[in-house]
Amino acid sequence: MQNPDVLESYTSAETILDSVTDGVFAVDTQRRITYFNSAAERILGLNRCQAIGRSCSAVFRSSLCGGFCPLNQTMASGGSVLDRHALVVNAIGNHIPVSVSTSVLKDRSGKTIGGVETFRALNGEDKQAETAGEYSTDYVASSEAMRLIVDLLPQIAASDSTVLIQGETGTGKEVLARSIHQLSARRQRPFVAVNCAALPDSLLESELFGYKAGAFTGAVKDKPGRFALAQGGTLFLDEIGDISPCLQVRLLRVLQERSFEPLGGTKSIRADVRVIVASNRDLWTLVQENGFRHDLYYRINVIRLDLPPLRERREEIPALVKHFIARFNRLQRRTISGISQEAMETLIGYDYPGNIRELENLIERAFVMCSNGMIQAFHLPDTLVRAAVPGSPSRLESAVKAVEIETLLQALSRQNYNREAAARELGMHKSTFFKKIKTLGIMLPHQDGRSSRRRRNGNGTHAAVS
Structure with missing residues (x-):
């Protein structure tokens, strides 16, 4: 039975909470959901009657569930958690990036009776990627191999460690790098991408580190490099396996010292940049062939993600x-x-x-x-x-x-997720249809849509369609 104080609090606030655009749900001390607002229904694709009374981890299937659960942290410490990023799986199995905040819920005597979690979808934040034709991780995470990678992204994004992404050309390495950036605390700062294979070594050095006026013939004014342009944000170095041994030495020093000097400069500039590198070649093979420095490989290979080709x-x-x-x-x-x-x-x-x-x-x-x-x-x-x-x-x-x-x-x-109607449309027995959904791992709302469709009967009242 739900705590009367909880019910009283929810009744007075329900209208307000249903008008906000952020998803909101509350739990009791056993982590059972006691409130679920309209925005939570919309974002997760579930009706509140399907959520209330169930364990929050069964409804809000987040990459933070378990040891990283912010709601557990809040309930244990009594303190709030603000703006933590995660991926949540909605009713049809799509991964949605969200920002999560939690607070403890107390009764009038100050006793803890539950917790409240708010979350907002972050899908619409990266308009630049959409304009450029990129696709989000929602579209590349339906296979088991990609789900394993996507589920790690919030933890990877929470750190500033260097990331190495390896995969064939066209597998989405830059898309994954942008996803890490968008889930990180640096998401409001620039994401700067450089294709290291597109420029000769002499130009790539000035492109990365910039130069001072007079550094060489034609350098009439200062020009900031990509490290400077990415300050506070993320620098993505694609095809890093193609840079020369000489430039590898300089890049290693920047990653170790977290500072750089523009060409012709005399003062070091601090590099407040998260570096993500990518290669369509196996860098360890290059190391063994003396085509890539051991020390640089170990410096960039802090977190490695291997993207499988589309044929797999x-x-x-x-x-x-x-x-x-x-x-x-x-x-x-x-x-x-x-x-x-x-x-x-x-x-x-x-x-x-x-x-x-x-x-x-x-x-x-x-x-x-x-x-x-x-x-x-x-x-x-x-x-x-x-x-x-x-x-x-x-x-x-x-x-x-x-x-x-x-x-x-x-x-x-x-069929508005009416499973029996969908089975009839496909000419399948409903038990066969339900078994097929389970076998293929398709996640759907528990309610099959029949109760939401209603018709008028002869006296003008509404009757449910069975």
Whole structure:
């Protein structure tokens, strides 16, 4: 039974809390949810009647649950936790970056009777990434391999340790670096990216550290480098394996001393910068081949993330395709409605040597070839159609799983997550449908949408549709 003091407090504040845009929920001393506001329903995709009475960790499935739980910290210490960043899994399995704050809840006598947690979604903060065509971790975390990486991001973002991201070209290394930046305390400061392979060594040094007027012929005025431009924020060094041994020595000194000198300068400048580096080559192999310094490797390899290629996480292709269609519709002011099953199966069966970047280019090409309606297989390049042939049982299994997940989610969405109606639409028995959802790991609200649809009966009153 809920504490009467808790019920009294919630009754007086319920109207106010339901009007705020931040999600708010409260728990009792057993961590059972006693209040769940409208914004929490919207962000997590759950109805409050599904949440109240359940354990908070079963409803608010956060990357901080367990040893890092801010609510547990608040309940134990009596102090508040402010603006801690995390990833939370919503009802349909998407990872949503949120900012979390917690406070203790006391009755009139000062006795602790529970706790309150507020959270707000951070998805809309990185408009620059959206404009540039980036995709958030929501779109690259549906495979088990990527979920393991994404679940670590809040802890990684909470520190200033150097991060090494390795993966093939086009796997989303810069996207992951931006995600770490957006989850960190530095998110209001600049994120500066440098492609180390795009510039010759002499230019790269001045690009990174800047120069003073008169440092060389043509240097008529001071120019700040990327380390200076990223002050207080994050510097992302892509393709670090391509820099020369000479520049490796200077970069090592900056990382060790946390200071640098512009070319032609005589005074050191403090580098208040979080450094994230990336490479599409195995740096340890380069070290063994004497192509990369041991000491620099150990300096940057504090936290290492290895991004798998898209061919090893094919179940993510439907979500990525859906995202790219929505983005190109927005950018090109088009109304492409989606993609046919045949075209989707073709995309899933392809190996993608260019990874996610290649998939994005294929969807952009399909937009050119498709004047309206739905993208069909004949809108894709002939070379891709010929190459997209399943070659192994594991590859076929991954492709089938991706198509099944997308098919079930689309049917559920059309039926307002009424699972029985979705099963009928697909011609499946409801028990088979429910078993398939569980087997594929699709997270859905416990309420199946039937109670939210109502109809009028003959005397003008409302009756629930069963």
